[in-house]
Amino acid sequence: MNASESHHPTAGPVQPEPDQDKAAREAEAGSFFRYMAEYVGFTPADAALIRQTQPILAKYLPEIVGDFYTHLLRYPLTRRLFLLPDGTLNEAYLTLRMRHLSNFWLRTAEGVYDDAYAGYVDYVGRAHTSRGADPTIYVPERYVIGQVGMIQHAISRAVSNELRDQDDELEFRAVEAWDKLMMVLLEMLARAYGHEREPEADGAPVPVDADWVHALADQAITLEHGAAEHGAAPAQPPRRVAVATAGEIPDGQRKIVAVDGLSIGVFHHQGEWVALRNSCVHQGGPVATGALAGEVLTCPWHGYQYDLRSGRCLTDPHAELDRYAVTVAGDTVFVDVPRGGPVAAIQAQDAPAALQSNEFRAADLAAGQMLPLTVDGRSILVYNVGGTFYATDETCTHAQGPLSIGHLDGKVITCLLHGSCFDVTTGAVVCAPATQPLKTYPVTLDGDIGRVTIA
Numbered sequence: 001m002n003a004s005e006s007h008h009p010t011a012g013p014v015q016p017e018p019d020q021d022k023a024a025r026e027a028e029a030g031s032f033f034r035y036m037a038e039y040v041g042f043t044p045a046d047a048a049l050i051r052q053t054q055p056i057l058a059k060y061l062p063e064i065v066g067d068f069y070t071h072l073l074r075y076p077l078t079r080r081l082f083l084l085p086d087g088t089l090n091e092a093y094l095t096l097r098m099r100h101l102s103n104f105w106l107r108t109a110e111g112v113y114d115d116a117y118a119g120y121v122d123y124v125g126r127a128h129t130s131r132g133a134d135p136t137i138y139v140p141e142r143y144v145i146g147q148v149g150m151i152q153h154a155i156s157r158a159v160s161n162e163l164r165d166q167d168d169e170l171e172f173r174a175v176e177a178w179d180k181l182m183m184v185l186l187e188m189l190a191r192a193y194g195h196e197r198e199p200e201a202d203g204a205p206v207p208v209d210a211d212w213v214h215a216l217a218d219q220a221i222t223l224e225h226g227a228a229e230h231g232a233a234p235a236q237p238p239r240r241v242a243v244a245t246a247g248e249i250p251d252g253q254r255k256i257v258a259v260d261g262l263s264i265g266v267f268h269h270q271g272e273w274v275a276l277r278n279s280c281v282h283q284g285g286p287v288a289t290g291a292l293a294g295e296v297l298t299c300p301w302h303g304y305q306y307d308l309r310s311g312r313c314l315t316d317p318h319a320e321l322d323r324y325a326v327t328v329a330g331d332t333v334f335v336d337v338p339r340g341g342p343v344a345a346i347q348a349q350d351a352p353a354a355l356q357s358n359e360f361r362a363a364d365l366a367a368g369q370m371l372p373l374t375v376d377g378r379s380i381l382v383y384n385v386g387g388t389f390y391a392t393d394e395t396c397t398h399a400q401g402p403l404s405i406g407h408l409d410g411k412v413i414t415c416l417l418h419g420s421c422f423d424v425t426t427g428a429v430v431c432a433p434a435t436q437p438l439k440t441y442p443v444t445l446d447g448d449i450g451r452v453t454i455a
């Protein structure tokens, strides 16, 4: 695989679609959906059956998503979309795609097929073509068709496994309902291609570590939906975590914090507090670090825009950023984060003592992980390299890419924007295009509390 074939984020703002287009698009997609549904005999009773099987889908989703991506990673023409410039797998981007795919199937299994849903499927179809929000991404139609088939089989198997011994009549009707819905979805996704055709090309399949992909899918879905929607445990209330002192975030400022593997932007905006997930719905860019003009937050990667207070995406009206409740008690700012994230390192404490801005809990940072801190207005990234903590500036010295969403491998951090890499223990440049080293900062440990010293 030629590294230049790999996909990585590119710069340049995307123009938002006006809202009247959205309403017209949804109405058109809704009418097409209903036409296809009628054609294949998909009825409201089928929709109700699908809703009934949602817990089954949720239970099998990690396996289904794991299989889906294992397959895509085997074929060079689909694999190339998930590679870093150095040809290795882009784990952060894979995780993001897994989250979006799981959202798609859980929403589909809700059984509500209105214009808004049809508009969403229509948007997903276009996302794979040059008419999506990112015209540089193109997924040849044959792979989408193949994957719809694969998911159809996987859902049929899951439904049969779960219902066969309980109610074989229900099993039959539910499988049939899903089959009909899949025909409609296939046509909805395929029609996005219009007359676009890609040249035939092939490539020998490559070996894939399926266990690794499944573990990643499991982690991505747990992070997105928590353990409850896996069909495992009942829903748990969110956990209240102290993330800052109020004095650290004056009005008009923000702080990026990491809790249980989630990066969260905490904003103090015109007297109100807002906490948003720091992961753009487009490519997982560090949206909370973007420019804020009035109420509009713009992701620094491709210009996706969001309404700060609601998290609603203005560029893609079907998407929104996760929001978390913020409580300020005394001088401490708390954020309610969902339980069940992949990094269960922070012990559940209802109100842990607030940390200083340059401090972190060593238990929050397992080996191989990174934690962003804002100290005196400076963005710092702390790393755990084999049990020893290091800290550097958080922005790449090349084009100011945020290293917190980069890839840490041993002691080398790779920037997702252009592939520059640095030795985090010394700050030295390991690979171009960066030429300037990263500034480093001493880290000391006091019991479980790590402390970064800014000279």
Ligand code: HEM
Pocket: 072, 078, 079, 081, 097, 100, 101, 104, 123, 124, 127, 128, 132, 133, 134, 137, 139, 143, 144, 147, 148, 151, 281, 282, 283, 319
């Ligand atoms: C059953 C078939 C498929 C479904 C249901 C599906 C679903 C989705 C969804 C929900 C999104 C997110 C749209 C968004 O919120 O931005 C997406 C985007 C994407 N999908 Fe698929 N997908 C399918 C097949 C494929 C295949 C075969 C590939 C091949 C590599 C692929 C690669 C991508 C990529 C690269 C994006 C990102 C597009 C962008 O950022 O503009 N998908 N897909």
